[in-house]
Each structure stands twice: as C-alpha cells, then as structure tokens.
Amino acid sequence: xMVNTVKKNIQAGKKAYSAFAKVAGMIIGVWxxxxxxxxxxxxxxxxxxxxxxxxxxxxxxxxxxxVPPSVPKSYMTNSPARLVLDMWGVENIQDxxxxxxESGNVxxxxxxxxxxxxxxxxxxxxxxxxxxxxxxxxxxxxxxxRGQVKQSTATEPSPEVAGSKNQPPMxxxxxxxxxxxxxxxxxxxxxxxxxxxxRAGVDVIEEGNNVVVNLLGVDxxxxxxxxxxxxxxxTPVMFIDSMASGxxxxxxxxxxxxxxxxxxxxxxxxxxxxxxxxxxxxxxRIEEDRFPYQGERIDLDFQNIEVRAVLQILAEVAEMNLVVxxxxxxxxxxxxxxxxWDQALDLVMATNQLxxxxxxxxxxxxxxxxxxxxxxxxxxxxxxxxxLAPLRxxxxxxxxxxxxxxxxxxxxxxxxxxxxxxxxxxxTNVLMVRETAKRMEEIRTTLRRFDTEVAQVLxxxxxxxxxxxxxxxxxIKWGLGYGKTDSSGNGxxxxxxxxxxxxxxxxxxxxxxxxxxxxxxxxxxAVGLASSSALxxxxxxxxxxxxxxxxxxxxxxxxxxxxAALIQSGQEIPYQTVEDGxxxxxxxxxxxxxxxxxxxxxxxxxxxxxxxxxDSVGDLLPNGEISIINNELETSVVVPDGQTIVLGGVFExxxxxVVNKTPLLGDLPVLGHLFRNSSExxxxxxxxxxxxxxxxxxxxxxx
Numbered sequence: 001x002m003v004n005t006v007k008k009n010i011q012a013g014k015k016a017y018s019a020f021a022k023v024a025g026m027i028i029g030v031w032x033x034x035x036x037x038x039x040x041x042x043x044x045x046x047x048x049x050x051x052x053x054x055x056x057x058x059x060x061x062x063x064x065x066x067v068p069p070s071v072p073k074s075y076m077t078n079s080p081a082r083l084v085l086d087m088w089g090v091e092n093i094q095d096x097x098x099x100x101x102e103s104g105n106v107x108x109x110x111x112x113x114x115x116x117x118x119x120x121x122x123x124x125x126x127x128x129x130x131x132x133x134x135x136x137x138x139x140x141x142x143x144x145x146r147g148q149v150k151q152s153t154a155t156e157p158s159p160e161v162a163g164s165k166n167q168p169p170m171x172x173x174x175x176x177x178x179x180x181x182x183x184x185x186x187x188x189x190x191x192x193x194x195x196x197x198x199r200a201g202v203d204v205i206e207e208g209n210n211v212v213v214n215l216l217g218v219d220x221x222x223x224x225x226x227x228x229x230x231x232x233x234x235t236p237v238m239f240i241d242s243m244a245s246g247x248x249x250x251x252x253x254x255x256x257x258x259x260x261x262x263x264x265x266x267x268x269x270x271x272x273x274x275x276x277x278x279x280x281x282x283x284x285r286i287e288e289d290r291f292p293y294q295g296e297r298i299d300l301d302f303q304n305i306e307v308r309a310v311l312q313i314l315a316e317v318a319e320m321n322l323v324v325x326x327x328x329x330x331x332x333x334x335x336x337x338x339x340x341w342d343q344a345l346d347l348v349m350a351t352n353q354l355x356x357x358x359x360x361x362x363x364x365x366x367x368x369x370x371x372x373x374x375x376x377x378x379x380x381x382x383x384x385x386x387x388l389a390p391l392r393x394x395x396x397x398x399x400x401x402x403x404x405x406x407x408x409x410x411x412x413x414x415x416x417x418x419x420x421x422x423x424x425x426x427x428t429n430v431l432m433v434r435e436t437a438k439r440m441e442e443i444r445t446t447l448r449r450f451d452t453e454v455a456q457v458l459x460x461x462x463x464x465x466x467x468x469x470x471x472x473x474x475x476i477k478w479g480l481g482y483g484k485t486d487s488s489g490n491g492x493x494x495x496x497x498x499x500x501x502x503x504x505x506x507x508x509x510x511x512x513x514x515x516x517x518x519x520x521x522x523x524x525x526a527v528g529l530a531s532s533s534a535l536x537x538x539x540x541x542x543x544x545x546x547x548x549x550x551x552x553x554x555x556x557x558x559x560x561x562x563x564a565a566l567i568q569s570g571q572e573i574p575y576q577t578v579e580d581g582x583x584x585x586x587x588x589x590x591x592x593x594x595x596x597x598x599x600x601x602x603x604x605x606x607x608x609x610x611x612x613x614x615d616s617v618g619d620l621l622p623n624g625e626i627s628i629i630n631n632e633l634e635t636s637v638v639v640p641d642g643q644t645i646v647l648g649g650v651f652e653x654x655x656x657x658v659v660n661k662t663p664l665l666g667d668l669p670v671l672g673h674l675f676r677n678s679s680e681x682x683x684x685x686x687x688x689x690x691x692x693x694x695x696x697x698x699x700x701x702x703x
Contacts, residue, residue: 043089044069046118047449049099049109050413057145059104061122062138064449065090068265068602069139071132071204072120081124083143085132086292090118095441100379105143108375112358116294123372131201131216134266173219174200176249179242181230188260188276189230189237192638193251195269202271204264211262213251213273220249236260236275259283267601270638293340300336300344307332307352311365314348317341318363325366328354389436391419396431396444400453403429409450415443454560456696457598457606463553463614463631464688553614555594558696564609568593573617575626588628590615598693604641606693610634612647614687633689644692652685 044065051061063069072087092111099109105128110121122143129144178194193213201216220242228240241252253262255275259282262275298317302310307330315322318341330352336344349356355368364371398406403424416422420435422443433443559565570591577584595611611634618627639645661667661676668675 043067044087044091046087046090046092046094046111048094048445049111050415051099051101051103051106052412052414053103054142057104059101059106059143061101061106061109061141061143063120063141065137065139068137068267069134070264071134071202072139074130074132076127076130081127083122083124083130083141085120085122085141087118087120088116092118095445098375098379100382102379105145107372108379117292119292131203133200133202134264135198136267173217173247174215175219175221176215176224176242179224179228179240179251181228181233181237181240183233183235184274184276186276187235188274189233189235190275191237191240191251191253191273193271193273194636195271198266198269200271202264202266204273207252209255211253211255211273211275213253213264213271214245215249215251215271217247218249219247220244231256236277265602267607268599270601270607272601293343293346295340295342297338298336298341298344299338300334302335303333304331305333306330307348307354310334310348311345314341314345315363321362323362323364325364325370327367327370328352328365386417386436386438387419389438391434391436392440393432393434394440396433396447398429398431398447398451401451402426403431406431406447406451410443410446413446415439415446454562455600456558456560457600458556458558458694458696459565459594459596459598459608460554460556460692460694461594461612462688462690462692463592463612464690465553466686466688467684553592555592557594557596559596559598561598561600564595564597566593566595570615573626573628577623577625588626590617590628600695601638604695605638606641606695607636607638608691608693609636610647610691612689631687637691639691639693641693641695644690647689647691651687652683654681654683656681656683 044067047064047066049061049063051059054060069087069090072085074083074085076083092113094111097111099111101108105125107123107125110123112119112121122141124143131142133140133142175196176193177196178192180192180194182190182192184190193215195215195218200218203214203216205212205214222244225243226241228242229238230240231238236255236258237253238256239252239254241254243250243252251273253273253275259278259280260275261278261282262273264271264273266272296317300310300313308324308328310332311322311324311328332348332351334344334348336347345356348354349365353368354365355371357364357371366374404426407422407424410416410422417435417439420433420439422434423432424430425432431447433440435443555567555569557565557567568591570589570593572587573590574585574587577586591613592615593611593613597609599607601607612632614631616629616631618629621627633647635647637645637647656679658679659676660678661672665674666672666676
C-alpha cells in the first residue's frame with residue numbers, strides 16, 4: 001500500500017522526481033562517503049565524560065580531551081527540549097554513545113559522530129539556562145534547573161541566558177587583570193586575557209567578521225575599557241576593544257580583511273584567543289566543513305505526501321536500511337532545492353516531532369517521546385543488570401601520583417557504585433578496588449588519564465646589582481713660618497710633602513690655610529721657597545677615585561607543573577639593644593629568596609607566579625639597630641621555554657657637591673681657590689632581575 005502511495009505522489013511531482021532519480025542513480029556509496037569522517041584522524045579525542053550534581057539542582061557535565069578544547073558552538077530547542085553541542089574536529093573514543101544521567105534537568109546525553117564533528121545532544125526535561133567553559137584539557141557544561149530562563153530559538157546563547165542567575169557579589173566577582181597581545185611565530189595574533197580566577201563563564205560568538213569573547217559575571221575596571229591598536233604587528237588582528245556590558249565584560253577582536261581562523265582555549269586563569277592567517281582555499285574548506293550537513297544534495301517537491309513515504313525516499317538515497325515506528329504518520333508538503341539529504345531528513349523529523357537513532361547501517365525513526373521512553377527503559381534494565389553483576393577485587397599500582405589523591409579523584413567522579421568500595425595505601429601507593437567488571441574498566445581508564453608523569457620546570461633567576469661610585473676632591477694647604485735655622489741649597493725643592501724642604505718640625509703644623517683634600521693619602525705636589533728665616537709652604541692635593549662593583553645572585557629551583565616552590569638563602573645579622581639598662585642581642589634576617597609557581601601552557605609556554613626578594617645590610621642607626629635594604633618583586637608572566645625575560649629594574653643616582661671655604665676670602669676671583677676646597681661625589685646603583693624557565697625533558701632527566 002505504501003509503495004502505491006509513493007508512486008502516485010511521484011507521478012504528481014514528475015519533474016522533481018525525475019531530477020531526484022538522476023541524483024539517486026549517481027550516489028552509490030553515499031552513505032560510506034557521508035560518514036567516512038569517523039575513521040579520519042581528528043584534531044582532538046574525547047576520552048571520557050562524567051557529571052556531578054551542583055547546588056540549586058544544577059548539573060555539571062565534564063568532557064575530558066587529550067588536548068585543550070575550544071568552546072564549541074551550541075544551540076537549544078524547546079520542543080523537544082534539547083541542548084546540542086557541535087565539536088568540530090573531535091573524535092569520540094569513549095566506550096559508550098549514551099550517558100544516562102537522570103539528575104537535575106538532564107535526562108541523558110547522546111554522542112553522535114558525524115562527518116567532521118562530534119555532536120553531543122543533551123536531552124533535557126525542560127529548556128533552561130546553560131553555560132560552557134574550557135579549562136585545561138576539559139570542557140565543562142553547567143545546565144540550570146527547570147523553570148530557569150529558557151532559549152526561545154535555536155540560536156547562540158545570549159549572555160543573559162548562558163550566565164548563572166546567582167552571580168557572586170561585586171567584591172567576589174572575577175576580574176580582568178590584563179589584556180595582552182603578541183605575535184606568534186606563524187604570523188598569527190594571540191590575545192591573552194588574564195583573569196583573577198578561573199570561575200568565569202566564557203561565551204565566544206562571531207558578529208559579522210568580528211570575534212566577540214563574552215566573559216559572564218566578570219568585572220572590567222574603567223581604566224581597562226579601551227582600544228588596543230595592533231595593526232603594525234602584521235597579523236590578522238587590527239584592534240582589540242575591551243568593554244563592560246552590565247555585569248559582564250566583552251573583548252571584541254576586529255580582524256583585518258584577510259582570511260583567518262581562530263581557536264579559543266583556557267588554562268587556569270588565562271583565556272587565550274589565537275587568530276592565524278589562512279589562504280582563500282583553506283577558508284572555503286573550513287566553511288564547508290563547518291556546514292553541519294555533508295550528504296548528497298537532492299531536490300524534493302511534493303504536495304501532501306505521507307511522511308513515511310518521504311522517509312523511504314531519503315533512506316534509498318542514503319542507501320541505508322530503514323525501520324519506522326508505527327507511531328509515525330501524517331502527511332507533509334515540502335519543496336527543497338539542492339539540499340543535502342541529511343538536512344532534509346532533519347527538517348522532516350523536526351516538523352513532525354520525530355527522532356532517529358543510527359545502528360550501523362540501520363536508521364531507526366520514531367516519535368521523540370517513544371525513543372526517549374525506550375532508552376529510559378534500556379537504561380533501567382542496564383542498571384538492574386549492573387546491580388546483579390558479580391564483584392571482583394583488584395590491586396592497582398599508582399605510579400606517578402599519591403594513591404590518596406587518586407582516591408579523591410575517583411570519588412569526585414562518582415565512579416564507585418553503592419555495592420563497591422575503594423581503599424588507598426600511601427605506603428605502597430596501591431589502590432584496592434572492589435567493583436563490577438564494567439566499573440573496574442571505567443576506573444582503570446580514569447586512572448590511566450590522571451596517573452601520568454608530571455612535567456618539571458627549571459627556573460633560573462639572575463639578580464644583577466651594579467654600583468658605580470666616582471668622587472673628586474680638590475684642596476689646598478699653605479702656611480708661613482719663621483725660624484732661626486739657616487737654610488742651604490737653591491731654595492726650591494719638589495717632594496712628597498712640605499716636609500721635603502727640610503725645616504724645623506714645628507713649621508708644617510703652622511699652616512695658615514688647611515683646606516687639603518679630605519682623604520688619608522692624597523696625591524700631592526709641594527713647593528717650598530726659603531729666604532733667610534722665612535718659609536712659605538704650599539701644598540695642592542687632588543684625588544679622583546673610581547670604584548665599580550657588580551654582584552650577581554643566581555638562585556635556581558626545579559619544581560613540577562602547577563606546584564609552588566621556594567628557595568631561600570641568607571644570614572641573621574646580630575645587633576645590640578639596650579632596654580632598662582639591660583643589653584640584649586637580637587637578630588635580623590637578610591635573605592635572598594625565590595618563590596615560584598609554574599604552569600605549562602600549550603606550545604611550551606610557561607606561565608609563572610613569582611615572588612623574588614633580595615635583602616642587604618644597610619647603615620647602622622643611632623639607636624644601635626641595623627637597617628635592612630629590601631628589594632622585592634611580585635608578578636605573573638608568560639615566557640616561552642628557554643627564553644629570558646627582564647622582569648624589572650631599580651635605578652638610583654645620587655650626586656653630592658660640598659665646598660669648604662674661608663668666608664669672604666674664598667669668594668675672591670682666582671685667589672679664592674687658595675682659601676677653599678671642593679668635594680664632588682656621584683654614586684649610581686642599578687638592580688636588574690632576569691628570569692629563564694626551562695622545561696626538563698625526559699632525555700635530560702634520564703641523563
């Protein structure tokens with residue numbers, strides 16, 4: 001009966017079906033072509049999925065990947081209530097394609113591998129608010145409770161919908177601490193958004209040719225709401241606009257006219273947006289890959305045709321086996337030109353509230369309610385089977401982490417059933433697990449993911465202190481003496497001092513002007529003139545000293561990724577204090593310390609939180625205490641592996657000029673130099689701090 005109906009409708013649309021017949025005759029192997037992308041190597045792999053209940057009846061779903069994921073495109077439908085995430089370039093290597101949840105507002109989660117992408121369908125009880133964010137190698141999806149703000153259409157979630165309605169108070173809000181730009185080695189532009197913590201919700205959308213990063217519930221200070229002009233860097237990025245929008249912050253990235261592709265990922269407190277230039281051919285390929293339908297294009301033009309007949313035609317085009325539920329019925333009118341067959345199938349199902357499941361080369365189609373009810377029954381049946389499955393005990397050796405830490409991770413992931421248990425022994429670093437065979441495999445998969453060798457980082461700091469001290473002293477000493485001793489010689493003598501002229505010992509001390517250089521042993525020239533018993537003493541002295549000092553402190557420390565480390569070296573300086581007549585000795589610490597927490601980012605880039613202190617002994621105070629000169633630096637930086645960055649510098653310059661003179665006489669022109677001396681001192685001090693992080697490779701560790 002159905003075949004006759006199909007033939008009658010085909011007669012009614014003879015022209016359209018004739019075109020369809022030509023297409024159908026040319027699509028041998030369309031099904032294998034449409035779904036061949038499943039076997040193609042993907043950019044990322046989905047390793048595992050888990051969920052945990054949150055307060056206010058919310059649910060958090062965690063997807064773990066082998067590489068940092070980008071925030072996927074998403075949309076929501078109201079009837080049936082579904083949230084769809086399209087993860088382009090992702091391959092699902094989990095053991096399951098259906099994750100039963102039945103918690104909060106989520107019924108279950110389906111994973112469907114389609115050409116070029118992994119589609120994750122979250123079946124909800126009611127449409128509600130949701131939020132997606134990336135953190136490290138994980139993607140988090142938070143689904144709100146029933147009755148919260150709903151999506152009215154299948155569009156990108158707006159900030160009001162995607163954000164949580166329970167925003168933290170202003171004092172606890174996440175803040176944007178910096179927006180930086182750099183040029184990558186491939187000529188791309190990298191925007192690094194630094195946040196005060198990792199709680200922010202991130203929604204990345206495209207507005208025309210612009211990329212907009214919406215930071216939900218994030219505070220952006222007025223001083224940071226500006227435009228950064230980066231046209232001169234020769235990258236796809238021209239401007240970066242930072243602006244506040246209500247309780248949210250937005251970073252608008254305006255690219256140039258040349259084609260580009262972008263990727264967004266988050267590591268701890270840093271959100272990174274990479275824009276790389278691409279060719280026109282690559283752009284066309286990307287746009288083609290992003291189109292969700294890859295089936296053979298066909299034409300359909302029917303009036304009031306049975307839905308079952310249209311499904312039969314589409315199954316023949318795709319060369320798939322078809323099973324249609326008895327509940328599927330009704331008629332449909334459609335006119336589609338040059339449309340992929342899989343898109344036409346989705347349109348027919350959406351119009352009639354149908355759903356489909358693919359089992360190999362078989363396409364099962366029924367009403368959405370019917371399929372959901374059947375899967376719910378299958379889930380309950382599998383739970384009953386699991387409850388009756390026998391338990392077994394295994395001892396699992398933990399290699400790189402503490403067994404107690406792994407126990408906490410497994411408990412957080414809720415991998416232990418009510419019947420099973422797990423124990424940790426830190427002395428032997430062994431986990432004792434008693435579970436069913438299925439749960440045991442899930443536990444082993446999770447442990448393989450977390451129990452990995454942690455990368456190590458060598459951080460080398462150099463603190464260079466350069467002191468330059470230049471002083472100049474110029475003075476004069478002269479006197480007139482009278483003695484009865486006869487002098488001999490020609491009356492002119494050059495010597496080390498006035499004493500070289502030979503005179504009674506009392507004469508050198510009888511100086512009329514003693515303004516010589518205020519140094520212990522200055523270079524000097526003396527001229528003595530003797531006539532009868534008169535002696536004129538004249539001494540000129542000059543000194544120029546030039547001292548340069550350079551001190552290099554070079555602390556080094558090795559730590560693991562994400563772990564804080566501290567190295568400290570110094571001494572205690574004693575000093576005496578007097579209180580109520582009692583003398584006591586106290587100590588002050590003079591230390592050199594390096595406190596660092598490294599985080600390894602993609603591309604061998606190392607983010608570091610640094611606190612560097614360098615103390616030195618100062619002057620002795622009048623009360624007997626010793627002053628301590630402190631130099632401290634606290635900052636966060638991102639440095640490529642093996643490269644050096646200058647974190648900061650302190651420069652001091654002190655100039656001192658002192659003139660001692662005889663009043664009035666010292667101010668006389670020319671002759672005034674005989675009655676004065678001068679001292680000039682120029683002291684310079686400079687402190688520079690350098691940091692060099694280096695990843696410790698396995699080969700180096702082995703050596």
